[in-house]
Amino acid sequence: MGTDIDNGKHSNCSIEAQNDCQFQQAAILAVENVNSFGSSILAISFLLDLFGNLKILEVAMGMLVWANSNPCGNFRPQKLILLNICLIKALTLDIVYITLETVAISILVIEMGKSFTGDLFDCIDMYKQPAFDHPALKNHKLQIRPSFETKNNVTMDENFKSLLDPGFNDTCPPGTVIIRRTRKEDLMMAKELPKYFRSYGSRYHVLDSSGQNYYAIVQSQKSRFHGFQAKLTTWALPNVGPNQGSANQVWMYGDIDGPDGSLNVIQTGWHVLPRLYNDTFTRFFTYFTIDDYKTGCMNLNCKGFIQVSATHGPGFSFTGTDLSTYGGTQAYFDFQILKDPKLGNWWLSMGGINLGYWPKEVLPNLETSTALDFGGAVYTPNNEASPPMGNGHFPQEGIGKACYFMQTQFIGEDQRPFTPGPHWGYPDKNADGRYYRISAAPVYRGFWNVAYGGPGGLLPQ
Structure with missing residues (x-):
């Protein structure tokens, strides 16, 4: 030319x-x-x-x-x-959109701060946060709190430590929300993100041959769910390569029998994703897709999830005593996703604190969740051996030495949590047991604790 x-x-x-x-x-x-x-x-x-x-x-x-x-x-x-x-x-x-997006966000900033790990965060007026620029939210009225009571009445034994540290060394003023600073690099990577978050059954596995996703998860039977709650242990996972990802999460699906490309999914948990954050810290995240992972939105890097907390936010990292030690004290965070029965928004809370919600307007095919998965997932490029999952150890090593979803409960249409009995969920994986495993024996009474993970090392064929 x-x-x-x-x-x-x-x-x-x-x-x-x-x-x-x-x-x-x-x-x-x-x-x-x-x-x-x-x-x-x-x-x-x-x-x-x-x-x-x-x-x-x-x-x-x-x-x-x-x-x-x-x-x-x-x-x-x-x-x-x-x-x-x-x-x-x-x-x-493309390029200028990214420039304008970061400039627009900077105009809204009331205060700025820095986390323990060096991340910048902004305090933004709750009513002017970027989520409201989503076209579907033009007439949306901010819901300050859910219509139900957020509570956590179940305690763990002394060998487990609940995470109360929000990951920041300061909080935002009343009337604002705390948002991890969106960088140009975050926006430029947006088109790559779906491959790190795809669910087990996503049809986009066959459309993207650049890498491979491996899973060790529990899959629920088809039903009508309004939520999920559990306590998820947190671990350091430094041996994840720069182009790899390792996540521990729940997937809540909308209409799984709908037309191709129309599946809505919301996800949350913790992950290690060096390509995005430029580090191997363990980080809390949120994600959603409305087109079966053709596109998707992580944390607050794009418009959709509405935040209400001035102390906690997606993208913050767990460090120090916020992480479990092998054979020692186990750290965890308890979280809940629950549909608001009056307004239909999907609320996310952690440790009894309401973080925010996915508005019903941005999830047109998630009036109710027809299925859910939870467990571990990793991504690796085709030329690299797969990274560790969970904490890098097999579930058979037991409590204190493996990664766990503790006290796992589903929430039905009556808004009440229940412990799934036999036939409610089935363990599944797509890799040999030499690399990843899952232990999810059904329970007839008491708590359902599910362990999973492994060292990885599987080279995609």
Whole structure:
């Protein structure tokens, strides 16, 4: 593809207009060859290479001005239409969208702080948080608290330590919410995220051959659920590669019998994901998809989940005594997902503290959860041996030495938690027992404690 710019063609223009026209010509060249670039983001990158001294935002906004004013009057209308289409795509989907998104968030910040692990966080007016920019939430009224009472009446023995430390060394003022700072890197990685979060049955496994997901989970029978609650032990997991991921979570599914590509899923738990965070800290996360993992939204990196807490938020890390020790004190966090029976929003609480909710408007096919999974999941590229799952040890090593979902309960349409008996859930995995295992013997009475994990080391075939 040629990149020569004709300077003589616009000799009837002023020097300033000639520069404008020259830039327009370069833009048209990029648009005409957009198929060669493969995407508008590469076309914009081409322009930046030609005019590298201009900032991204100035380039994009300037191109819109130049295209619409047409100072030399010799660009055919169809080319201007193509240019505007290309620019709109770039502004809404690619480089400049990322710039505008981070700038917009920074404008809303009331206070800034820093976590123990170096993460920046912002205090943002509860009523102006980014979630409300979601098109489906245009007329949504903020729900400050659920219509039900959040409570946690079950205690653990002295060998277990509940996590009360929010992971930050400060809290936000009343009327604001605490949000981990969204970086440009987070937004640029957004399109890659679904492969790290896909559920066991997602059809996108066969559409993405770049890596492999492995699971050791419990799958529920099909029913109608309004929630899930458990106590999940937390562990350090430093041996996860830079392009790998290891997660411990619950998946709550909407209509699993709906049309292809319409599955709604909400997820939460803890994970280690170096590619996103640039570290191997153990972090609390949330995730949801409305199209069976074609796309998805993690934490507060995009619009959807509404936060109400000024002390806790998705993305914070567990460190020090917030992590279990092998054969010693076990650390855990208890959490609950529960549908609000009056307003239909899906609330998430941790340690009896309401963190926020997934609004019903953004989950059109999750009026009720027809199935749920919980356990461990890992992702690895095809050329790398799989990472550890859980805490890297097999469940047969027992309490204090393996990763556990403790006191696991499902919540039915009557809003009451119940311990699933036999036939309510079945253990399943898609890797050999040399790498990952799960122990989920059914219970007839008492608590249901499910252990899972393993060292990994499986090289995808």
